[in-house]
Every structure is written in structure tokens, then in C-alpha cells.
Amino acid sequence: MIGIISAMQEEIQALLNELKNVETSEKGMRTYYTGTLFNTNVVLVFSRWGKVASAATTTQLINDFNVDEIIFTGVAGAIHTNLNIGDVVIGKNLYQHDLNASPFYKKFEIPILKKEFLETKNATKLIEATTNFINTYNTYINNEEAIAFDITAPKIVFGDIASGDKFIKSLKKIKKLNKALPTAICVEMEGAAVAQICYEYEIPFSIIRIISDKANDNATIDFSRFANSIASYYALGILKNYFNN
Template sequence: MKKRIIGIMGAMPEEIEGVVSLLNNCTSSSMGKRTYFSGQINGIDTVVVFSRWGKVAAATTVTTLIHEFKITELWFTGVAGAIDPDLKIGDVVVGKRLIQHDMDARPLMNQHEIPLLNKTYFESDASLLDMASKSVATIFKNSSLNSAIDAEDLNRFSITKPQLFIGDIASGDQFFSSNEQKQNLNNQLPDVLCVEMEGAAVAQVCYEYAIPFCIIRTISDAADANSHLDFPSFVKKIASKYATEIIKDIYSQF
């Protein structure tokens, strides 16, 4: 049986800091302008890395994890902009299906279809999806975020009763900062819950190498004209704590 080695990626440096602190016997190595942190969490070999922004950067990072570190599964934590109007800042979306919203090779093939793969969506591993969903539900139910995050910061972003959503996530090399972008995406892909810049690229690489994966996204903004205003602060004060608490609970299930 192949040895279990878990890869954890974060889209922002702040998002992996807390996860790195969970590693025992932590060592680091540099490769391709990235620092990979290796160690164990609950006795399981784990590699944690900041992916950098965008599809190419994320695809490069996960490919390195597969080839150099021999990971057997991949978890990705990060932030996303809300597309579905029911989503609020502080909610969490666990991706059931991932799609690249900026892939368009028409008229050679259908919009959003990945060339040569005959696929439009990449589905998360069912068992990892279930674990992630249980972990998010647990930390929300137990209000463990209240002990990890200052009440002042929760109040600042109006986070009172965050909710778990499971569904489609769209990825593309765009930061959404206008209502027009948001509406255009919603018109094309009405089932998409949120938008980000890495998940579907990571999903494609994992699919091609048969690596189970799961994408977990914390809603940081409404993907509109105000998206950029509190983004850095949200990542540092909120999203980084979410990532650490979710990963801790996931490992408690192993």
C-alpha cells in the first residue's frame, strides 16, 4: 500500500502560516520560487506550500508536489468571491465540481470544455469532500472560530452565523471587482457559487495524475466593486484562522 503523504496548498502566504505551525519536525526546501514545508500532522507526512496566484502558478505548484514530494492527496484552502446571492462573508464553500470559467476554445469545442480531456467539470474526491464538509460543519457548530478569531474582527466583517455550502466553484485568471463581471459569470454558469483563481487548475492537474483532491474556499467578498477594500485584512484576520481550524479538524478524522 502506498504511503500516505498529504499536500496542502494555500492561495495566500497568510493562509498557510497557521497550517505550517501545525507541522511537527518541520523542515523547508525551496524550489521554483516557492518554499515547501514538510513535516507531520497527527503523525501523517504532510507538505504545505503557498501556491501563488493564478491558474498557471497553482498548476505548477501542485505538479511539483506530485513529482517531487510524492503526495497521495491534495487539499487546497483559500478565499473566494461570492457569486450566489445567498453567500455571505465568512461562509465556506466546499467545491463539489470545479470549472475554468475563462476556458473558451469555441468553435473548436464547447465553451469551458478542456481541450483533449472532453471534460468541463472536475469533481472532488467524494471521501475528501465528505471529510471537509464534516469539518466545516463541526467548527461552525462548536463555535470554535470564536476562540480562534477576535470578536472584534468577526464583528468588523459581520460574521455571526457562517454557513457551509457545497457546490460548483469557478476559477479563472481574473480578480472579480465589478458587478458586470459577476453578472456575466452568473449568466454563463448559473450553478456556480463562488469564484477564485486557482482551484479548477489544481483540479485538472490532480485529475490527470489521479490524485484525490478537495478545494475549500472561505467567502471574503461579494465579487463586486468593493471586493478589494478589506481583502488583505480579511485574509490575515479571518481566512488564515479558518484554514488552520478546518485542517486541524480534518486531521482529527484520519
């Protein structure tokens, strides 16, 4: 059983539409949708925003649904200037950019775990699936939408991700983040929390983050438009290739 999480329903809507033999269960104010997606047994859930909500959802997936792999899919704000709206980041190392328990622990260090970041698994397979998706982009993404977002040739970047309980929407904040965590290429609000729980329970974790905005003063508008209209079709295209390989 594979667990698939996003923060918002919009980010997995296209997957929910494809899910067969659906059964739902309600736990802790979340709805878990079990069924088959491209002939693979999955459980889909949107955790709601932030590290607490996503960590709690992950624990539930592991303990109640016996998932043996977790994939997170959703949108992110770009930190690195070479990333554009519509590019795909496949996560490598996940940092909690708002974690700082100094002087007891080093900045970003997760207490007890002795780690400042957590690594993903299955990235090679996910990059391959994303490459196949990009090569058949028009099958999943309607051309008018791609034009509306000025997406011409989406890039796939394997890189580090910074997570924290803050929606970033200013150049000043991006610069600060970039200085603190120079290898983090995009920012979001859940990934590192899910990664920590998966590490603690020894469950393989991977993450897809599609750039919805540039974390600048236009981020609020770009984020909403992108998440509402297009993000879940990326998830659909990438996961179809991931499960069929």
C-alpha cells in the same frame, strides 16, 4: 503525505505556525514546508496567484513529494447573493471560467479531457470537519475579528466553483459569470487548475474556499482585510477536524 496548497502565504500562515518537525525545500521559486500537522504528514506550499502558478506547484507536489491527496485552502469572492463574508464553500465541481477554445471545443471544455468541469473527492469528510469547526468557531476565530467582518453564523455550502486568471470586482462581471455558469457560487483564481492536474495524475483533490468578498466594487478592500487577518484560522480549524476524524 497530504499536500496543502493556498495561493498566498497569508492563507496558510496559521498552519505554518502549527507545523512540527519542519523541513523546507526551495523549488521553482516556491518554498515547500514538510512536517507534521496534527499528527499527519503534510507538505505545505503557497503557489502564488493564478492558474499557471498553482498548476505548476501541484505538479511539483505530486512528482517530488509523492503526495497521495491534495487539499487547496483559500479565499473566494461570492457570486451567489446568499453567500456572505465568512461563509465556507466546500467545492463540488470546478470550472475554468476563462477557458473557451470554441469552435474546436465547447465553451469551458478542457481540450482532450472531454470535460467542462472536474469533481472533487472527500467532500463529505471535509463538510463534516467544517461543521465541527463552525460549532467550535470561537476557539479559532477571535470574536472582535468576527464582529469586524459582521460574521454571526457562518454557513457551509457544498457547491461549484469558477476559477480564472481575473480578480472579479464588479457587479457586471458577476452577473456575466452567473449567466455563463449558473451553478458556480463563488469565484477564485486557482482551484480548477489544481483540480485538472490532480485529475490527470489520479490524485484525490478537495477544496475549501472561505468567502472574503462579494466580488463587487468593495472586493479589493474586503479581500485584503479578510485574507490578512482571518482566513488561515479557518483553514487551521477545518483541517484540525479533518485530520482528527
